[in-house]
Amino acid sequence: MVEWLIKPGDYVHRGDVVAVVDTDKTVMDVETFEEGVVAELLVDVGTTVPIGTPLARITRTPDDGAGQAGGQPAVPPAKAGPEAAAAQVPPPVRHLAHQLGVDPSGIRGTGKHGAVTRADVERAAAARSDRPVPEAAPVPEAAPAPHGTRVRSSPRARRLADQLGVDIGTVPGTGPDGAVTEADIQRAVQGAGASAPAEAPAREKEPEEEPAAEETPSPDAQDRLSSLRRSIGSLMTRSKQTIPHYYVSTTLDLRAAIGWMQQVNEQRPVASRLVPSALLLKATAVAAREIPEVNGFFTDGVFRPSSTVHLGVAVALRHGGLVAPAIHDADTLAVDVLMQKLRDLVGRARAGRLQRAEMADPTITVTNLGDLGVEAVYGVIYPPQVAMVGLGKVVEQPWAQDGMLGVRPAVTATLSADHRVSDGLRGARFLARIDELLQKPEEL
Amino acid sequence: MNEQDARQAVHAAINQVAPDVDLDGLDEGSRLRQDLELDSLDFLRLVETIDEATGVDIPERDYASVATVRGLIDYVASRG
Numbered sequence: 001m002v003e004w005l006i007k008p009g010d011y012v013h014r015g016d017v018v019a020v021v022d023t024d025k026t027v028m029d030v031e032t033f034e035e036g037v038v039a040e041l042l043v044d045v046g047t048t049v050p051i052g053t054p055l056a057r058i059t060r061t062p063d064d065g066a067g068q069a070g071g072q073p074a075v076p077p078a079k080a081g082p083e084a085a086a087a088q089v090p091p092p093v094r095h096l097a098h099q100l101g102v103d104p105s106g107i108r109g110t111g112k113h114g115a116v117t118r119a120d121v122e123r124a125a126a127a128r129s130d131r132p133v134p135e136a137a138p139v140p141e142a143a144p145a146p147h148g149t150r151v152r153s154s155p156r157a158r159r160l161a162d163q164l165g166v167d168i169g170t171v172p173g174t175g176p177d178g179a180v181t182e183a184d185i186q187r188a189v190q191g192a193g194a195s196a197p198a199e200a201p202a203r204e205k206e207p208e209e210e211p212a213a214e215e216t217p218s219p220d221a222q223d224r225l226s227s228l229r230r231s232i233g234s235l236m237t238r239s240k241q242t243i244p245h246y247y248v249s250t251t252l253d254l255r256a257a258i259g260w261m262q263q264v265n266e267q268r269p270v271a272s273r274l275v276p277s278a279l280l281l282k283a284t285a286v287a288a289r290e291i292p293e294v295n296g297f298f299t300d301g302v303f304r305p306s307s308t309v310h311l312g313v314a315v316a317l318r319h320g321g322l323v324a325p326a327i328h329d330a331d332t333l334a335v336d337v338l339m340q341k342l343r344d345l346v347g348r349a350r351a352g353r354l355q356r357a358e359m360a361d362p363t364i365t366v367t368n369l370g371d372l373g374v375e376a377v378y379g380v381i382y383p384p385q386v387a388m389v390g391l392g393k394v395v396e397q398p399w400a401q402d403g404m405l406g407v408r409p410a411v412t413a414t415l416s417a418d419h420r421v422s423d424g425l426r427g428a429r430f431l432a433r434i435d436e437l438l439q440k441p442e443e444l
Numbered sequence: 445m446n447e448q449d450a451r452q453a454v455h456a457a458i459n460q461v462a463p464d465v466d467l468d469g470l471d472e473g474s475r476l477r478q479d480l481e482l483d484s485l486d487f488l489r490l491v492e493t494i495d496e497a498t499g500v501d502i503p504e505r506d507y508a509s510v511a512t513v514r515g516l517i518d519y520v521a522s523r524g
Binding site: 269273 | 462464477483488489491495502503505
């Protein structure tokens with residue numbers, strides 16, 4: 001548990017991000033599936049708990065109970081017209097605004113339906129950083145609970161700070177979103193004579209330091225990388241030990257798809273251009289819906305096909321390692337929407353800001369290593385999934401058809417699938433279906 | 445746009461998309477895809493970032509001529 005974004009008494013809606021947790025793979029936002037008033041936080045910041053541990057107790061209340069949430073005007077569903085929605089401030093964000101001494105009602109929201117986001121609040125706080133932050137005076141005796149000061153930090157950094165007797169609230173963070181890292185603590189200890197630890201934390205500097213945090217891998221990032229490598233290793237070992245993989249491969253004819261894409265891109269500003277991956281992913285998702293044996297989970301000796309297609313996309317991280325978060329309901333999304341989601345997902349995966357649901361529930365995964373040069377990829381299935389699609393590089397190659405030889409863009413698609421669930425015939429049908437779908441890109 | 449400004453804009457864009465690339469030691473013959481390991485989404489973001497900063501929109505048909513850092517700088521310098 002890295003950070004709580006709510007406190008007892010807050011009213012939360014289903015889908016609100018309530019906490020930030022640090023897993024072996026990434027730092028993730030955790031959203032709530034319940035609506036109600038937060039009765040109790042069950043896990044302290046800095047502690048590690050097994051997956052599935054309840055983190056907080058949320059009590060359901062009638063709508064009128066929402067008014068108790070810190071005196072803020074809650075938005076009961078009955079009144080939630082477009083205007084009410086435009087002024088929406090989710091409780092965790094309201095909480096942050098309160099912490100930073102910003103009035104959320106004066107902020108123009110950039111989130112969904114004009115909702116005020118954390119970034120909006122942080123911007124508003126940064127914009128008026130010349131004024132003192134009302135609550136940014138965490139005098140040690142006034143702040144008995146370390147997380148009361150809302151300092152972002154990793155659990156390891158907290159433990160180190162405890163061991164070294166450093167007040168983490170006084171250490172300027174250089175990690176993601178200004179989080180305090182182990183290296184920051186070590187620097188703080190080394191420079192303790194020179195710096196004045198009694199001063200208020202340099203909160204107003206956080207937004208400036210955020211971009212810098214990406215530039216060099218900190219020791220924290222190194223830790224994360226070796227931990228990520230270990231978890232990939234153990235997952236893939238489990239896969240190869242328990243899943244009898246079989247492989248089939250075919251060449252997808254991309255002449256129609258690439259031609260259509262180039263025509264579309266010609267008319268578009270760069271921000272809304274497509275890449276071949278978007279078309280390939282869409283075709284894969286639709287084919288997965290049609291061939292259920294490749295889409296679902298194998299657990300407790302039984303295959304359970306999934307009625308939805310949550311398409312996992314393996315994303316290589318620039319400092320090494322990879323994660324495979326999901327694009328939800330990818331088979332139902334228009335190609336443009338899927339493209340935007342892909343860009344968003346890859347961006348967030350690389351910034352280490354994925355949501356728990358995205359990490360947990362892909363029903364089939366695609367790896368697109370071909371983007372970086374190889375012609376074919378033979379993937380290892382992520383258990384408990386039952387199939388992995390590898391896409392190679394888009395290459396121009398000689399193509400014979402009807403006794404004529406031409407040149408076409410093409411890509412090698414490889415399916416790794418679970419022999420307990422399907423066999424080569426169905427796997428081959430799945431790949432053939434992807435190819436068929438790509439011949440009518442305008443219908444994807 | 446002169447070459448120096450173009451180089452600056454290209455370096456700034458690369459730094460944004462691939463912050464781990466060492467710009468000081470950057471060989472301008474480096475290929476964006478293979479050597480800097482930009483994938484198609486990174487490349488799209490690079491083109492977008494350069495467009496925002498310099499107003500130079502690189503259409504898809506010209507992607508082949510901006511495959512290296514040098515090619516990208518020359519392209520921006522000649523059109524910016």
